[in-house]
Amino acid sequence: MVELRKVSKEYRSGSTTVHALRGIDLNIKGGDFLALMGPSGSGKTTLLNIIGALDRPTSGKVLLDGDDIGAMHEWRRSGLRLRKIGFIFQEFNLVPSMTALENVKLPLSGAKPFDTSNRARAQELLGRVGLEDKARRYPSQLSGGEQQRVAIARSLANDPPLILADEPTGELDSESTARIMDILRDLNIKEGRTIVLVTHDPEVSRRARRVVKVRDGRLSS
Ligand SMILES: Nc1ncnc2c1ncn2[C@@H]1O[C@H](COP(=O)(O)OP(=O)(O)OP(=O)(O)O)[C@@H](O)[C@H]1O
Ligand SMILES: [Mg+2]
Numbered sequence: 357m358v359e360l361r362k363v364s365k366e367y368r369s370g371s372t373t374v375h376a377l378r379g380i381d382l383n384i385k386g387g388d389f390l391a392l393m394g395p396s397g398s399g400k401t402t403l404l405n406i407i408g409a410l411d412r413p414t415s416g417k418v419l420l421d422g423d424d425i426g427a428m429h430e431w432r433r434s435g436l437r438l439r440k441i442g443f444i445f446q447e448f449n450l451v452p453s454m455t456a457l458e459n460v461k462l463p464l465s466g467a468k469p470f471d472t473s474n475r476a477r478a479q480e481l482l483g484r485v486g487l488e489d490k491a492r493r494y495p496s497q498l499s500g501g502e503q504q505r506v507a508i509a510r511s512l513a514n515d516p517p518l519i520l521a522d523e524p525t526g527e528l529d530s531e532s533t534a535r536i537m538d539i540l541r542d543l544n545i546k547e548g549r550t551i552v553l554v555t556h557d558p559e560v561s562r563r564a565r566r567v568v569k570v571r572d573g574r575l576s577s
Contacts, residue, residue, distance in 0.1 A: 357518065357550050358384040358407055363416035365402050365573075376402040378573040379416070384552060386517070389544045391561035392554045394570035400554045401522055403570065407552060408441050408520045409433045420518075438463070442511030444521035444553075448503040450495040456482060456506045457491040463513040481509040485539055501532025508539055519543060521553040525560055537563050 365377040376399045384390060384407070392400045405411040406418055409425045418426045420440065425433055450459045460478040482491050485505035495503050504524060511519060521540070525533040537560060543549045544565075553564070561567045569576045 357386045357388070357421060358382075359417075359419040360407070361417040361419075363403075363406060363413045363418060365399075365406065365411070366414045375573055377406070377413070380573070380575055382568070382575060384550060386550055387544070387548050389541075389551045389563075389565040390553070391564035391567045392552065392570055393556065393561055393567060398570045399573040400570050404520050404522055404552065404554055408443060408518075409437050410443075438514055440516050440518055442514070442516040442519040444504070444507055444511050444519065444524045446523040446526040448495070448500075448507045450503055450506055450510075452495050455492050455494055456487060456498065456509075459495070459506055460509045460513060463510060478509075478513070481512050482506070484512070485509045486535075499532070501528050501535060504528065504532070504536055505539065508536070508543075512543075516549070518550045518552070521551070523554050523556065525555065525557060530559070533557070533560065 360380050360382040363377055363380040364375070367374040367376055380403065392403065394400055402411065406413055409420065412426050417424055420436065423436070425436065451462065454462070457475070457478050460481050461474050464474045464477060479488065479491060482488055485508050487502060487505055487509070490498060490502065495506070498506065525536050528536065540551055540553070541563060544551050555561050
């Protein structure tokens with residue numbers, strides 16, 4: 357599903373260059389559940405953003421279902437992102453002035469504000485994360501774990517085969533973390549979605565199928 361070949365990423369600011377990634381080779385197969393672990397600054401977020409076509413490598417190739425996403429025009433890349441990839445972030449990134457339901461409805465393709473089918477779809481997605489009864493709440497009226505479940509429902513809006521999560525449980529207690537991991541495991545096992553997540557938590561990585569360690573921009577298993 358995703359193939360990285362000799363991917364490097366450098367950030368330049370003035371006369372200094374940061375080598376965030378140094379020649380990464382990685383294969384992610386459909387149905388995989390991969391955890392990326394490693395110290396702060398080792399390149400995990402950079403790697404995830406490149407896998408998700410949010411960022412481009414300085415050199416090397418990134419293939420998503422055979423398409424070279426590093427070389428694509430931005431408009432094609434964003435179309436591909438919308439159709440194929442769901443993103444989940446550590447800070448949830450919900451819109452505070454919108455209800456849970458409105459947040460989930462937001463990315464639905466061609467969303468129209470009064471479209472009742474989008475509303476039903478958003479309601480169904482909230483049901484899948486166990487929040488059917490909290491659709492009208494605002495993010496500030498939900499716990500951290502509940503907000504992350506809304507964010508997961510939102511990431512599923514366009515039915516993406518690939519889900520990328522950057523420390524999705526980083527701000528949650530152990531009970532909420534377990535619940536989020538149950539949901540991600542179901543998305544992987546029951547629905548066959550491919551999941552790549554970044555975590556510092558050994559309890560979280562234990563529940564992945566495969567753990568890849570990142571250190572100084574390189575991989576070690
Ligand atoms: N936009 C940027 N400009 C310059 N340097 C950057 C940029 N983004 C990341 N870096 C640098 O690239 C390296 C890798 O950063 P990255 O965010 O990928 O690490 P990480 O493994 O996700 O760390 P953490 O666990 O703290 O989130 C670091 O040295 C960081 O300072
Ligand atoms: Mg990071």
